[in-house]
Every structure is written in structure tokens, then in C-alpha cells.
Amino acid sequence: MSYQGKKNIPKITSERLLVKGGRIVNDDQSFHADIYMEDGVIKQIGDNLIVPGGVKTVEANGKMVIPGGIDIHTHFQMPYRGTTTVDDFAQGSKAALAGGTTMIVDHVIPDPGCSLMEAYDQWRQWADEKSCCDYSLHVDITHWNDSVKQEVESLIKEKGVNSFQVYMAYKDYYQMSNSELYDIFSFLAERGGIAEVHAENGEIIAEEQARMLQMGITGPEGHVLSRPEELEAEAVFRAITIASQTNCPLYVTRVMSKSAADIISQARKRGNVVFGEPITASLGTDGTHYWSKNWAKAASFVTSPPLSPDPTTPDYLNTMLSSGDLSVTGSAHCTFSVAQKAIGKDDFTQIPEGVNGVEERMSLIWDKAVTTGKMDENMFVAVTSTNAAKILNLYPRKGRIAVGSDADLVIWDTDSIRTITAKTHNSAAEYNIFEGMELRGAPQAVICQGKIVVEDGTLHVVSGVGRFIPCSAFPDFAYKRIKARKQLAVLRAVPRGMYDGPVSEFSMSRGGTPSASARTSPTKQPSRNLHHSGFSLAGPTIPDDIPIRPAGRRIVVPPGGRSNITSLS
């Protein structure tokens, strides 16, 4: 397997570690037990374990031991118009570990027209070089044709990618048409992939942006004004419709507004296979800051879909997350420096988009959802780690504390309180969108690949130790249901006798349009077309502009046909 491959840790340092006296919290239950791990894998769980002498021991003192967080959505080292986000894989994964996240899933964004495979290799190279924790990759589909199709196929089969994101926004750039979405979703459904979607109606945004700029609104508030939350909800609705038509599991990235979350929750109630991902930013803060008088501050909140100006949104999304209507959390961590954001100082459409959140994610959810009593510790594990592992088909290797699972653990201190500020955070950005927020709950120790990487606030990270974790196709969590539905969804034609009545004449081409004929689907004609032999194929025999008077031309059905028509069923 490739994850044991290239970056193998030298065997000499084979780490043995015992976590004593912790309370293990999985998504289904919590219990007291010791954990013994070796070579980055959990070997034993239980009381009074028999372990080799001289093993390094961590005393948990009854604190919670949870599976390390999985941040399912990051954009480290993302190239953007010649610059790159300030957090590369080293910086970003360091911040992740500091926050209790032991695995990240980054997005590969190939430029439209470029090969997916090349982009994937590029990202692998960057991440292998620098990542401090295990990682996996989503691949974004930014254009669609047969060669992309083949690349997607080989990415699924050979490269360990099972999730692909499409964009409904960024008109003329990343945006896919409805037909392309339909194609992509059908293809992914066949191959066992997860369709991820950036849901915003790009066409309307483009119109609204032009309108805002015309009105002279050039600041960051224009960003949120041109992307009202309805457009997000509309696109989510559309994506769900297409996914349900194609019987493809859908994953909505970045749920930023109440209305989008509502649509997802309604769809789940109707039985659609859809997962929603709120991000740290939407769970922790709101979009009122876009109106800040401080341009740099306002610009640092720019992300798409934007944070909702409705201040009750974070609470609402936390509730939906707790009730299971939203399934997983990411950070969409994609940080730009103020100087980079200033590219759009005179035009909000040019501001590079992205906010921080990889480090704050776990604490923030703990603070907003667990301390407020919305969810319990097990649900906390589910939304920060287990569900993500299940969707990506990494469960139970990741997302669970069990014998044989990876030794990615967090000893969680429920009482620690810290204040988020750009001064102390591990990101390279000058601004933190959660600046000044006081959060309860933080990792006391983080164990990644069986090694202690965070201990009492001190980071011991090693750049480049992160392994790529391949995700295999057809994750049970999503596809069990999809497969069952596929069996049900077989359509059958009604067996009928041949229609032998009269057939009216018609012209295949509609009026003067150069486009395809009226309701002709682009398919090949069925072979029975022999019955059309009475037709003049040379085009319309009747001049199109002279209306035919139907009353006079009415074709009387012959007796045989007539009785057929009115008689049965």
C-alpha cells in the first residue's frame, strides 16, 4: 500500500506509547481504558495491558481521549493568480495539529484545461514534502470532457481519490452547466465516487456583481451583497435535484447559511443521500464584519459562499450539526495575507477568497455545540472525525479508537479556556477571523501516527512525515443506500401493440432555428424509424408560415383505429 511507501518512518524510532487512565470517546460510546500503540497503530485497548517494559506513558488522568480530528476541507498552498495562500502544507498541517486535527483532506484544483492527473501529482508532491500529518485529497473538476472522464476514472481506481468537487459558481471559469453536472454525477455514481459541490448560482452572482460595481460598491460588503444566501440555497436545491436524478451521493461543501442548511435537511427528510459540511467560519462567526470600516478586517472574511450577515446563523448551523442534519465539519482553511487580499482593494470581485479555521475547528465546535448542551461528546467525535472517515471510506482506520486503527488521538481538555488571536495562532496570516473569541475546550495532548506532537501547548511537528491516505471507491456509508436504490430504479416500458393509425405530417426542423429540432433528444433515432417512411425527409412540405387550419384538416381516424382509441383501458 502506498501509505507505507515512500515516506516510511525509519523502524529504529518505532514508537511505543501507552495512554493510561483516559476515557475513550468514540462516536458510539465512551468507556475507560488504556491504549497501547506501536508503530503508529493501536495494538491494545483495555485495562491492565501487558506492554513491553520502558514504554513511554502518557497519563490522561481521566480526561477524554478522542480520535484525532479530520479536517475534510482545506486549501493549503493553493495557487491563486501567481500567488499562493500563506499557509503551505507545513504551516497548515502544523496549525491543524495544534488544534487537535490529525488528518486533513485538501482540495486539488486543476486549472481549467489542465490535466487532473498532473495537478494531482503536483499536490501530492507538495504535501509529501511538507505535511506534518496524514492527508488525503479531493480533486476538483473544473472542466469536463472525455479525457477528464478517463482521468477521473484512473484517479478513483489507481490514485486513491474518491471525492470530486464541482463548482456551480465562478462563471466562465470553474462553473459547470447543469448538463455537465448531470454527466459528472452519473459518472461518479457508476464509479463509486462522492460528488462534492460548491453550491452557488454563478450566473446570477455575475449579474449581481456587475450591478454592485455599477452602483459604486467596491468594498468587501459588495462580496456578500452580490452573493445573497438565496443563491446558495438555490444551487443546493439544484444540486440535490440532479444528484437524486442520477442516484449519486452528494456532499455539499461549505454550508454557510440557514436556508442552504434547511434545503439539505429537507432533502435528507425526503430520503436523498446528501451530506452537508458547515465550516469553522460559518459555525463560529457571521457576516456582519463585511461592513467593518477597517478594509483589511472586512476583506479577511471574504470567502464563498460568504458568511451570512444574519447573526443567528452560527447558532442555527450548530443546532443542525447537532441534530444530524449536517454531517461533517471542515475548515475550508485558505488564508491570504492582507497584502494578497489587497489585490481587490478597488474591486471586491478581485479579493482572493478564503478564511482561516483549521486550528480553531475542534475548540470552536466544542465551545458552541458541546458546552451549550446541543450535542454530547460522542456526537462531537462523529462530526469532527468519524463521519468524515466514513464518507471517505477511511473508517475504521481513521475516525475511531479501536485495535488496528491508526494511532491518531487527542487527549481533550474540556476545561481549558483560551482566547483566539492572530498573535498566537499557528497560521501565517496576519488576521484571524475569530480574533478575540474565548473558547472552552482544547487539546491537551495530540498523538499523530503514534507520536506525541502536541504536549501542553508545545508543538513537536516534523514536516514531511504526513502520509497520503488513499480513499477507496464505494464507501459503504453512502453507497449501501445508493446500491439498493439502483436495483429499485429499473424503468420498464409499457408493452403496447404497434400504433397503426394515421400519422400527421410534420417537419423535423422547427421554424428557422439552426438548433436541433423541437423536442428531439440528441440520441440516435430508434431503428423502428422505418415506420416514418411516409415522411418527406426533404424538409417541410408545407410552408411554415402559413398556418394550417386544423378544423379543415382534421384527420378522421379509420374505424379500426377509432375503436382502439376509445375502447380499452
Added chain:
Amino acid sequence: MSTAGEVPAFFKSIGSDSPARPRQKFCGMFCPVEGSADSKTLDFDALQAGKERSDGRVIDRQTDISQPRKVEIRESTGKEYLQNLDDKKSDRLLIKGGKIVNDDQSFCADIYMEDGVIKQIGENLIVPGGVKTIDAHGRMLMPGGIDVHTRFQMPDRGMVSADDFYQGTKAALAGGTTMIIDHVLPEPGVSLLSAFEQWREWADSKSCCDYSLHVDITEWHKGIQEDMETLVKDHGVNSFLVYLAYKDVFQLSDSQVYEVFSVIRDLGAIAQVHAENGDIVAEEQQKILEQGITGPEGHVLSRPEEVEAEAVNRSVTVANQTNCPLYVTKVMSKSAADVIAQARKKGTVVYGEPITASLGTDGSHYWSKNWAKAAAYVTSPPLSPDPTTPDYLNSLLSCGDLQVTGSAHCPFNTAQRAVGKDDFSLIPEGVNGTEERMSIIWDKCVVTGKMDENQFVSVTSTNAAKIFNMYPRKGRIAVGSDADLVLWDPDVTKIISAKSHNSTVEYNIFEGTEVRGGPLVVISQGKIVLEEGNLHTIEGSGRFVARKPFPDYVYKRIKARSRLAELRGVPRGLYDGPVCEVSVTPKTMTPASSAKNSPAKQPNQPVRNLHQSGFSLSGAQMDDNIPRRNTQRTLAPPGGRANITSLG
């Protein structure tokens, strides 16, 4: 019956005869007491009957249900006739003893009309002698129906839908509809104006009742916008339909829809939408044909109701963004109706139009073994295969979540349908319904107790007149309104059949449906066009009704909102911190415009661009493919830094 003599005949007739009436199987537990409407006001008929049948025999009474109720029409005679000889053309008509039903109230009064206009309403009217008089005997007199959606004489690939304006309006009148609004469907490439003129010509020469026209936008460019302006300003059109379906033919993209809606809002018109996601439909059609499904069931399988709901949701979103009133034609499914109801709850100005077909029948017939029958139901969006849909839509119509009803009457005969006998996607689309509309709604909604007679008037007539700015000329019985009236008989029952209908098609999708309630007399333009089942229609007598923009019913709210919706920028100092360099062209070779640029006209760059003087305008200088390491992090200068973390 020993008590027969003790009770006055009038009271006795209220309760005693109702249980003895044959109960129609369709009206169920909500069947109103027979004749209950009659006894609310003075019903001379019932009184007479009561007197005659003082022994309580009810057999006589039963028979006259099946017989058409008689109306007494008295022509002027003798001397009076001579008196009116000179003005034979001016039609004068008096209706006596009717119960006038408007959308807000019902009351008993006489109506006198002259020259197609209602001149007087009240009791003991002073009218010229020898006027033709109809005795309504307390029956309901309501504004004639307005069928907001017809497609008579619609060309489709060299064929024309079976009912032309004559046949169609004749059928409409026979059903109690005295005005239709037809859709002008310009082929892409044809100007809206010339298509409009063409339709005017067809309708003027043939229509038997007043009509108006919606114009469909089938493509989008500058010329269309100018045509729309002309149509609104000079030709009395205030509604335009856009298609979200029929990919590569009529379908518009979201951006185009946004632009069309903006134009419509500025013109003060109504945006109508045919809501189905054409992209998905095209894909599904292909898939289903590939699976070898070629019959009419493929039509409904390729157009699942979700696809309709999605498009409704999308058009609601666009309408909200553009602050444009929206009108969804042909609401065929529960989910689409739900989306409209939800949007209305959120305050969107949106109207939903279920049609006769969706209110009266369902899509299970697409699976009929009889191809011709199955094909007769083909329309888009299709009828929902869910058999509970009609009842649900009737409920939503009754509670006001859906407002108007049309018929989308566009039938093709079987030979025309057979064009698609080997490929359902070629079957010409459209169903009948203009004749059946009023009776179906009465039967499904009023008889079942979902709505009262006043609501019936609003959904069949008044709301349509209000939305399309014809109120109170149409849609109301009032002095000065057009004399388009229907004398409605709530008790008449009829079995709908292609044998007896007025459409020219061989198939009626409501075949065999028994409906209660129908027009007894129909008056259009002050003339009696239907009495005792006889139609007296005159080809070409229909007038075009011009409609003005900015209907109050719709635009009062829109105007208030546009005042509120003003957006303001945040006044900020100039950003004077460092600015990162970017490559001027996006890093790729894509011919498309750069990442987040809107494709719309670039705003003229503000003059402040001087601050960017440090930029190299000669293009990217460093190798764009090598990402910058974060060691290049640009530190904000102290001044800027303080600015960043301090205020906000």
C-alpha cells in the same frame, strides 16, 4: 305524511327532499345539502315546486336534475319590438332575480346591460321597455371565467394544434369562460412583434370571445428587449413567458432569465415561467430512449416532478434577486406547488397557476396500454403519476397558495400525436381543458367544501383579471364592467366525453368524469352565447383586450420593495497597506475571463489605481507556475498593522 299540511311549503322543501335525492358518488361526505344554495335566497322555482308537491312526493323533483334547468328568456314583442327596431344592434339585456357572486360577496340584484357593458345593478331598475329579459330564478350569476393560459392554433413543427381560435373559444364559452389569454410563441429568430401581429390576425378573425395575449420569450438579445418595450407601450401586452425547459430550442440560461426579469420589472410587466430544468430533462430523455422506452410513459419518466420543483425554486430565486413579480404557469405537481407556497410565506411576489388537467386528473394514464390514450395526456410539465396530486392542488388553490387557473388548452389529434409513436420526445405536447375548467373546479373544490362560491370566482376569474390588470373591467360584476356573465347551475351534472365536447380532438383527458356544476346561460359582450345547451357564437366577434403595465395587485408591493432595496457601500479610508503582486492575466491559458471577473462590462477602474503604480504592467514576470513560499510573507508596515488589529 300527516304533518304535510302544517308546515309551510317553503320550509318543508328545505330539509325534507334532500336525503331523498340520489347522492352522486363523487361528492362523498362533503356533499352539500341539495338545493341549499337555493334556499339562501328567494328561490321561486323551489317555492313553486313546494306548492305543487305539498304531499311531499319527491319523484318529480328527481327527474328535473337530469333535465337541463329551464331559463326563461323573454324577447321583446309587438309594439315594444317596433320601438327597438332602430337600435337593433345595441344589445340590451336584463337579468332579473339572480344572485350576483363576486369574489368578495354575493347579493341578490337585477343587472341591466347595454352595448356589452353593465349599466345598472340593483332592484327595480328603470330600463327601456321591451328589453330582452332573463329570469335567473335566484341562481348564481358570476363574472365569466378567464382562462389565463390557452394555446389555440399553436404551430408546432409544421403542424397546428387541433383547436383554432374559433373552435377553442367556442369550447371556452361552452364551459362558462368568456375570455381567454393565449400565448404568442415566436419561433426563435422571429421578432416578437411580427409573431404578435400574426397571432392578432388569427385571433381577430376567429375568436368568439374577448382575448388577450401573453408573449413568450424564446431567445434573448437586444432586439427582443426593444420588441418587449414596444409591446408593453403600444400593444397592450404586460406578461412575458420564459422557458427553463426545451433545451436548445426555447430554453434561456439563468443569466438570460435574470436579464429578462430585470427588463420585465422595469417595464412593469409580469414574468411568467415554464418551470422545468431542460438540461436534466434532455439528459433523462436520452437515458430513457437508450433503455428502449419509447412510449408516452417515457415522457413522464424523463420529467420527474423534482425537475419541475427545482426550476420553480430557481425562478423564484431569480425573481427575488431582480425584484420582479413571478407567475409560474402549469403547476403540475405537489412539490412545485409546495415550493411556491413556501416562497409566498417568505414574502416573494409569486403566483401559481394550476391547470384543468392537473386539478382534474393524474399521470397514471401514461401507462395505458392504449397508445392513443396515453399520448393524449402528454403535456409539459407532465401530469404527476401520484394520484393524490389533484386533490392536493385543489386544496392549495382553495387556501390561496395557488391563485389562478388556466387550462393550457393545446390539444393535438391522434394522428398528430402519432408523430411521436416511436419516440415519446417527438409527441406534440398539450392537453384539452378550456371547456372543462370551470366545472372541474366547481366539482372538485366547491362541491367538496374546499372553497365557497366567492373563492371560486376569484380563482376562475377575478385573480386573473387583477394580476393581468384587467380588473374591474373583467373579473367583476359591477356597473361599468364588461357584460361577461355566467348564470351558473350548481346542480347540473354532466359526464365529460369526447363525443359531446366542443374541441375537435378525438380524445378528452377527462373522458367519463362526472362533474357537478355547469353554466346554464353564458353572456359574452352582453350577448347570450349559450342557453339551454345551444351555442350561438359568432366567429371573429372577440376583441383584443389591451392590458396596461404595472398592475396594482402585483406592483404595489414591488414598488415598495424597490424603494427599500437600495444598497450602500461602506465609506472607508483608502487602503494604503502593501498590495501583493498578481499576474495580470490569469495563470492559465483559458480563453475565458479571469477567475472572479463577472462577464458583464467591467466597471471603469476607479482613478485610485495610481496606488498600483508599483505594478509591472508588462505582464507576469516571475515564473507563475512556481508557487510562492510563505517565506515571502509580506509584513504589513507598522501603520497598517495597527490599523488592522485595532478597530472594526
